[in-house]
Amino acid sequence: MIVHPQFDPIAVQLGPLAIRWYGLMYLAAFMAFFLLGRHRLRQPLHAQRAGMAPSDLEDLLFFGVLGVVLGGRLGYVLFYKPAYYLQHPLEALAIWQGGMAFHGGLLGVIAATWLYCRMRQRDFWAVMDFVAPLVPIGLAAGRLGNFINGELWGRPSSLPWAVVFPQAGDTLARHPSQIYQFLGEGLLLFALLWWYSSRPRPRGAVAGMFLVGYAVLRFAAEFAREPDAFLGTVALGLTMGQLLCLPMLAFGAWLLLRGRGDV
Numbered sequence: 001m002i003v004h005p006q007f008d009p010i011a012v013q014l015g016p017l018a019i020r021w022y023g024l025m026y027l028a029a030f031m032a033f034f035l036l037g038r039h040r041l042r043q044p045l046h047a048q049r050a051g052m053a054p055s056d057l058e059d060l061l062f063f064g065v066l067g068v069v070l071g072g073r074l075g076y077v078l079f080y081k082p083a084y085y086l087q088h089p090l091e092a093l094a095i096w097q098g099g100m101a102f103h104g105g106l107l108g109v110i111a112a113t114w115l116y117c118r119m120r121q122r123d124f125w126a127v128m129d130f131v132a133p134l135v136p137i138g139l140a141a142g143r144l145g146n147f148i149n150g151e152l153w154g155r156p157s158s159l160p161w162a163v164v165f166p167q168a169g170d171t172l173a174r175h176p177s178q179i180y181q182f183l184g185e186g187l188l189l190f191a192l193l194w195w196y197s198s199r200p201r202p203r204g205a206v207a208g209m210f211l212v213g214y215a216v217l218r219f220a221a222e223f224a225r226e227p228d229a230f231l232g233t234v235a236l237g238l239t240m241g242q243l244l245c246l247p248m249l250a251f252g253a254w255l256l257l258r259g260r261g262d263v
Contacts, residue, residue, distance in 0.1 A: 075104010
């Protein structure tokens with residue numbers, strides 16, 4: 001039986017300042033975005049299609065950070081606990097208490113990128129195609145942070161690599177679903193998008209592949225992940241995460257199909 005190591009959620013303590021592992025994972029995600037983006041902008045294919053120079057990357061990252069934080073929090077409030085935050089509206093601002101949603105963060109990044117493109121007169125879909133392959137490594141870092149914190153654990157399992165998460169309040173061995181998502185939505189999706197974007201594709205196709213790839217991998221991983229205790233399954237035995245993946249899948253497939261044959 002494997003028992004979760006119970007890592008200290010605080011990575012570094014500097015007097016009254018506590019730096020948490022999850023915060024470091026966010027930092028790693030933003031650094032990966034920046035470094036991978038710099039690498040891609042040194043390649044004429046990506047720089048020309050996105051219409052960007054290395055000096056543009058800092059501004060794009062700034063807009064992206066705002067989109068992730070504001071969208072992720074707003075998505076959690078609206079998708080997962082709307083009734084609670086309607087009664088406690090001020091707590092919606094308490095990000096330090098936890099509660100972020102990927103699908104909300106995605107919508108936030110899309111909105112922030114649209115605003116960036118409007119202000120800088122860039123082609124929205126060309127920039128989204130540039131951004132999409134830079135995201136999965138950040139998602140991998142986030143799932144690693146979930147595992148370190150011992151949160152978002154999986155459903156009970158008898159597999160030899162199942163893990164006991166004391167935070168679950170029981171001694172059941174469970175799927176390490178955070179690691180599944182780290183490998184799937186993180187590393188596997190990164191490899192897929194890096195390969196897919198290595199040659200010219202129709203406008204919006206790389207972004208569409210991201211949506212389809214994430215939706216399929218997240219939908220599958222949710223079968224191993226324990227549903228949120230306060231929400232459970234929502235409809236047809238599906239979790240909220242799975243339901244939110246369905247419009248992602250549909251829109252991503254539309255993006256792929258609409259540009260088929262065009263480059």
